[in-house]
Amino acid sequence: MGAGPALNRLQAAMSETAQAVETMLEHLLPSGNGSQSPVPEAPVPEAPVPEARVYEAMRYACLGGGKRLRPFLVVAGADMYGVPRDRALRAGAAVELVHCYSLVHDDLPAMDDDELRRGRPTTHIRFDEATAVLAGDGLLTLAFEVLADPATHDDPAIRCALITALARAAGAQGMVGGQMFDLAAEDRALDLDEISRLQNLKTGQLFNYSCAAGAILGGASKEELDALTLYSQDLGLAFQIADDLLDIEGNEYEVGKKVGKDADAGKATFVSILGVEAARNKATQLVEQASSHLEFYSERADLLRDVARFVIERRT
Amino acid sequence: MGAGPALNRLQAAMSETAQAVETMLEHLLPSGNGSQSPVPEAPVPEAPVPEARVYEAMRYACLGGGKRLRPFLVVAGADMYGVPRDRALRAGAAVELVHCYSLVHDDLPAMDDDELRRGRPTTHIRFDEATAVLAGDGLLTLAFEVLADPATHDDPAIRCALITALARAAGAQGMVGGQMFDLAAEDRALDLDEISRLQNLKTGQLFNYSCAAGAILGGASKEELDALTLYSQDLGLAFQIADDLLDIEGNEYEVGKKVGKDADAGKATFVSILGVEAARNKATQLVEQASSHLEFYSERADLLRDVARFVIERRT
Secondary structure (H helix, E strand, O other), X not given: OOHHHHHHHHHHHHHHHHXXXXXXXXXXXXXXXXXXXXXXXXXXXXXXXXXXXXXXXXXXXXXXXXXXXXXXXXXXXXXXXOOOHHHHHHHHHHHHHHHXXXXXXXXXXXXXXXXXXXXXXXXXXXXOHHHHHHXXXXXXXXXXXXXXXXXXXXXXXXXXXXXXXXXXXXXXXXXXXXHHHHHHOOOXXXXXXXXXXXXXHHHHHHHHHHHHHHHHHOOOOHHHHHHHHHHHHHXXXXXXXXXHHHHHHOOXXXXXXXXXXXXXXXXXXXXXXXXXHHHHHHHHXXXXXXXXXXXXXXXXXXXHHHHXXXXXXXXX | OOHHHHHHHHHHHHHHHHHHHHHHHHHHOOOOOOOOOOOOXXXXXXXXXXXXXXXXXXXXXXXXXXXXXXXXXXXXXXXXXXXXXXXXXXXXXXXHHHHHHHHHXXXXXXXXXXXXXXXXXXXXXXXXXXXXXXXXHHHHHHHHHHHHOOOOOOOHHHHHHHHHHHHHHHOOOOHHHHHHHHHHOOOOOOOHXXXXXXXXXXXXXXXXXXXXXXXXXXXXOHHHHHHHXXXXXXXXXXXXXXXXXXXXXXXXXXXXXXXXXXXXXXXXXXXXXXXXXXXXXHHHHHHHHXXXXXXXXXXXXXXXXXXXXXXXXXXX
């Protein structure tokens, strides 16, 4: 299939999944009256509970935006194993909850101090800092509650495997460690190996979970999970290089967040070290390499191959 | 048994458990060289990884202090079911990780803005705000990783039950919601029902997990779990009243944190509404009521009865 039809197919699939993820998040997030699973026969309280402000902030941080790339990887992986869509969407919603919590906390004044995200005020700007800290905490906690629920899979061993994978990817030896690394390295120029390690922690680990989760739900073998991890590592790096290129070449209106921040901060990135052309070539090479790890799946993995191409062609 | 010997027995048991919890946390928390489970034959890296700062902050926030009351409740409950000590300590360490994360985030300038905790500078004072946010995030995530590990129980259904219980207790409809409620209510006086609801969310829910976790590990029946929940609700409220009394009567040096804050802030508490004497009587009555829910366990629950008395007699 040529690039045009493949891209159309991918965009249709991504937009369908994004809609389904939105519906799932809408269902999972607590709402104003404090009831997570509304019982039809119970009267709806007239006034929201006082803590409803944190529900609102959680919903604001998660709903109505984003490419939902991580849940899409979960769903695409799950489809290769014939996993029921609802289970894939729950495992996908969990990683999106973690991704959104990390954005809320990373945007805080004490961290990256960002005021714009997905073209809207960041959560601490729209609400306040305390509410943003709590909303992030609530989202992270909810991710694990969602995975532990029997609706995610009837085998608790599989639910525990997902929880372990997400906790490792998100924790101090994964994403949280990556953010710490990033802050700790602000005053010195990193070399290429250090940047690769930083990015693997900061964004790569959540991609690892996303690429593995569908296969875990489908009862994949160790070898299959290893192949998906290799795919996701290349994908994650390509994604990051594309992000660095967007930070230089992107348009703030299209990208939906402040651009040029890395260059302004004198931060070493793949692009500042390699240059634009070599960085673009490296990303293309990583995408080919990513796809090569999926040979075992033959055409069942076409969507994952399309995603890899998409992450370096995206404009936002 | 009279109050004296009972208190001695309790203090010995609490101090032994606190030591074992410390050792378990020491083992579970990541350390400087980035290796969570050091492999003896692997060479130890010469320099710590750049993100080791967040490991340090996590260790600072968790190690070397605290009564470890919540893990003690887990262990005391587990002992009633003959649960192996190591499992109980893991389930106890998980709630302590969550408790410590909540203290780190609650102490932040945007939240309660506290500089002293357990007689030491709070985490954001000792490190910085960004590191404190990340340390809290890392601790919360680690709690779920610990529970999902087969070392916590070989039945993954029991691990999932613990994860669900902890996530609900800690999340937006539990502790996080309680903190939001507290912040949202800062500018108005709450009545007694509202304060009870606030405290149930803010501190009671983690007590519920703590009192149930040992029984969950021991395969308790629904009725037994319900009895323990009733016990823990009375215990949690008695604990909070005792906390309010300490805030008025306590000595900053002994208590290890700033006292008199609630009164200075004009905050309604059990004590400000009921008065000191009635509050003390209420706490005593709650302690008796808490113990009465444990009749089913007869003398197996003696330690839990002792704890209930302890929480209103403590000086710190």
